Amino acid sequence: MKPAIEVAGLSVHYGEVRALDDVSLRVSPGRVTGLIGMNGSGKSTLFKSIMGVIRPDRGSVLVAGATPAAARRRGLVGYVPQSEDVDRAFPVSVRDVAMMGRYGRLGFTRRARPQDRAAVARALDRVGLAEYADRQIGQLSGGQAKRVFLARGIAQDARILLLDEPFAGVDKRSEATIVRLLRELAAEGRTVLVSTHDLHALPRLADEAVVLLRRVVFHGTVSGALRPETLAPAFGVDVLAPERAA
Numbered sequence: 061m062k063p064a065i066e067v068a069g070l071s072v073h074y075g076e077v078r079a080l081d082d083v084s085l086r087v088s089p090g091r092v093t094g095l096i097g098m099n100g101s102g103k104s105t106l107f108k109s110i111m112g113v114i115r116p117d118r119g120s121v122l123v124a125g126a127t128p129a130a131a132r133r134r135g136l137v138g139y140v141p142q143s144e145d146v147d148r149a150f151p152v153s154v155r156d157v158a159m160m161g162r163y164g165r166l167g168f169t170r171r172a173r174p175q176d177r178a179a180v181a182r183a184l185d186r187v188g189l190a191e192y193a194d195r196q197i198g199q200l201s202g203g204q205a206k207r208v209f210l211a212r213g214i215a216q217d218a219r220i221l222l223l224d225e226p227f228a229g230v231d232k233r234s235e236a237t238i239v240r241l242l243r244e245l246a247a248e249g250r251t252v253l254v255s256t257h258d259l260h261a262l263p264r265l266a267d268e269a270v271v272l273l274r275r276v277v278f279h280g281t282v283s284g285a286l287r288p289e290t291l292a293p294a295f296g297v298d299v300l301a302p303e304r305a306a
């Protein structure tokens with residue numbers, strides 16, 4: 061099957077810090093792929109490269125066969141950020157945030173049509189937040205806020221969903237809701253790439269796993285990713301110091 065995301069020889073530096081070094085990766089549709097790696101291993105940088113918001117030093121990224129910027133313009137990729145990346149003081153309702161997923165389909169007036177309202181209502185229902193639609197997002201818990209951003213991706217009807225740490229600060233019930241939903245979205249044929257520190261959730265969540273440490277150190281089965289000989293070098297203390305670019 062043609063990969064939904066194709067990364068080839070990707071290297072990204074921030075000044076002196078080498079965040080990604082010669083990363084090559086093919087992510088398949090219809091599956092949940094878990095992306096694991098310690099803090100600073102380059103997971104967010106990989107997402108930003110797939111979203112086309114940072115420019116690589118070397119290498120290429122294709123998203124549904126298009127450049128990341130073109131795929132984003134066409135609404136093919138939905139991004140669910142870490143909630144720390146989101147200004148929750150911004151005065152918008154839960155419904156407004158989910159409606160942002162429809163912006164690519166609205167004209168410049170951004171006037172929602174009945175089908176947009178219906179898509180937003182369905183998305184909020186799927187994440188279990190229908191009754192919170194009129195709440196300001198600042199009044200939600202961290203776990204609920206995550207689910208609102210997931211609803212935005214679902215309302216967008218994106219073929220490819222990238223989720224950055226969806227379980228951080230989330231209780232077991234929200235985690236179970238998110239896992240079930242991601243599995244449903246993959247079963248619908250979507251591509252779901254999820255970064256997580258939660259290694260315990262991985263077997264329930266993912267069909268396959270990628271272990272990142274500036275480069276791909278493993279890509280295969282979840283059980284293979286969780287083997288001590290895979291995890292030790294990727295999470296070991298001796299690799300905590302940020303590597304300096306050559």
Ligand SMILES: Nc1ncnc2c1ncn2[C@@H]1O[C@H](COP(=O)(O)OP(=O)(O)OP(=O)(O)O)[C@@H](O)[C@H]1O
Nearest residue numbers: 074077079097098099100101102103104105106302
């Ligand atoms: N804007 C930036 N400027 C300078 N260095 C950066 C910037 N963003 C990330 N880095 C560095 O690049 C490396 C990779 O960071 P990245 O955020 O991609 O890692 P991560 O795997 O997502 O980490 P975490 O698990 O903590 O979210 C780290 O060493 C980080 O300090």
